[in-house]
Amino acid sequence: MMILSTILVALVALEHVYILILEMFMWTTPRAQKAFGTTSQFAKETKSLAANQGLYNGFLAAGLVWGLLHPNDTFGFQLQLFFLICVGVAAVYGSITAKKSILFVQGLPAFAAILAVVLANL
Known part of the structure; x- marks a missing residue:
């Protein structure tokens, strides 16, 4: 699960x-x-x-990469979770105020990554 969570977080960072x-x-x-x-x-x-x-969007990507590369696993997990939640909140807000597809294009990958990160760190 750790490999999957790393891949998903990296994909969200690349998207941003x-x-x-x-x-x-x-x-x-x-x-x-x-x-x-x-x-x-x-x-x-x-x-x-x-x-x-x-x-x-660059700050969000930088935060996700920081979380992936941080040598302290606990703090890296916290960083990843924080920045993924930020992406999720932004996607929900953007889907309400700008374009509904934002929820799927940005939100879905972020929510999948949140789930994978949490499961990998249980």
Whole structure:
């Protein structure tokens, strides 16, 4: 179960690095516009807001990686759990306020990772 939890946490971290890249560096590209359902005009007008949002996704990814790499297993577990819960809360909020698919795209992997991390540390 430990290997599965590590893989799932790493995947959630990678997903948030990808979101960081889309929001910070690719926000006005067709790829990001398609992913977030925005128009070219909206993307231009909100570029700095998206970059800020991308930075927060980067912090989530950094926290998850910190939890994976921390030499103290107990504290590493706590870090992973904390940052996964943050991702889960953000996914629920985003699905209510922005786009319902966020719950599945970001929330489902986070909730699966939470379950795996908890079970691996029983």
